[in-house]
Amino acid sequence: MTDQAAPAEAALPGKPTSASRTTLSHIMTANETNLLGTVHGGVIMKLVDDAAGAVAGRHSGGPAVTASMDEMVFLEPVRVGDLVHVKAQVNWTGRSSMEVGVRVLAERWNESTPATQVGSAYLVFAAVGETGTPRPVPPVLPETGRDRRRYQEAQIRRTHRLARRRAIRELRERRVAEGLLDD
Numbered sequence: 001m002t003d004q005a006a007p008a009e010a011a012l013p014g015k016p017t018s019a020s021r022t023t024l025s026h027i028m029t030a031n032e033t034n035l036l037g038t039v040h041g042g043v044i045m046k047l048v049d050d051a052a053g054a055v056a057g058r059h060s061g062g063p064a065v066t067a068s069m070d071e072m073v074f075l076e077p078v079r080v081g082d083l084v085h086v087k088a089q090v091n092w093t094g095r096s097s098m099e100v101g102v103r104v105l106a107e108r109w110n111e112s113t114p115a116t117q118v119g120s121a122y123l124v125f126a127a128v129g130e131t132g133t134p135r136p137v138p139p140v141l142p143e144t145g146r147d148r149r150r151y152q153e154a155q156i157r158r159t160h161r162l163a164r165r166r167a168i169r170e171l172r173e174r175r176v177a178e179g180l181l182d183d
C-alpha cells in the first residue's frame with residue numbers, strides 16, 4: 001500500500017473531474033420512511049453509495065467496490081415528496097483507490113424553491129479486476145479551484161484514515177503479544 005504510483009502505472013492517462021461527475025435524483029415516497037415519518041437514513045446512504053459507485057466506475061473504467069464510507073452527515077431531515085439530488089465526484093485518486101465526495105440536496109418535488117443541502121459523505125472505492133484484486137486507476141485531474149481544494153482535503157483524510165488503521169492494528173498486535181485476549 002503506497003501513495004507512490006509505480007512507473008508503469010503512472011503512464012495511465014489522467015481524467016478530469018468533470019468526466020465522471022454524476023447526479024442521481026430520486027423522489028422520496030412513503031415506502032422509505034422511518035418510524036418518525038421522515039426518510040430513513042439508510043435510504044439516503046444507499047443513494048449515496050449508488051451515486052459514488054457510478055462515479056468510481058466511470059472514472060476507473062470498470063468495476064469498483066466500496067472500501068469505506070466516512071463522515072456521513074445528515075444536516076436536515078428528508079421528507080416524503082422531496083426530490084433528492086445526490087451529487088458525486090472523484091476528489092482524489094491513489095494507486096487503486098479513489099475518494100468520492102458526495103453532497104445530498106433536497107427540494108420539494110412540486111415547488112420551485114431552491115434545493116438545500118441535507119447531507120454529505122466521503123467514500124473510498126477500490127477499482128478491482130476480474131478476480132476482485134485492486135487494479136490501477138487513472139489519476140484524477142482537478143479542473144477548478146474547488147476541485148483542487150477538495151483534492152487537498154481528501155489527502156488529509158487519506159493520511160488520517162491510514163494512520164488510524166495502522167494505530168489500531170498495532171494496538172491489537174501489541175495486546176496479542178502481551179497475552180491480552182478479548183473476553
Ligand SMILES: CC(C)(COP(=O)(O)OP(=O)(O)OC[C@H]1O[C@@H](n2cnc3c(N)ncnc32)[C@H](O)[C@@H]1OP(=O)(O)O)[C@@H](O)C(=O)NCCC(=O)NCCS
Nearest residue numbers: 001002003065066067068093094095096097124126134161
Ligand atoms: C477494498 C478491497 C478491494 C481492498 O483490498 P486489499 O487487498 O486490502 O488491497 P489494498 O490494501 O491494496 O487496498 C487497495 C486500495 O484500497 C485502499 N483501501 C483499502 N481498504 C480501505 C479502507 N478501509 N479505507 C480506505 N481505503 C482503503 C488502500 O489504501 C489501497 O489504496 P491505494 O491503492 O490507492 O493505495 C477489499 O478489502 C475488498 O474487496 N473489500 C470488499 C469490498 C466490497 O465488497 N464492498 C461492497 C460491500 S457489500
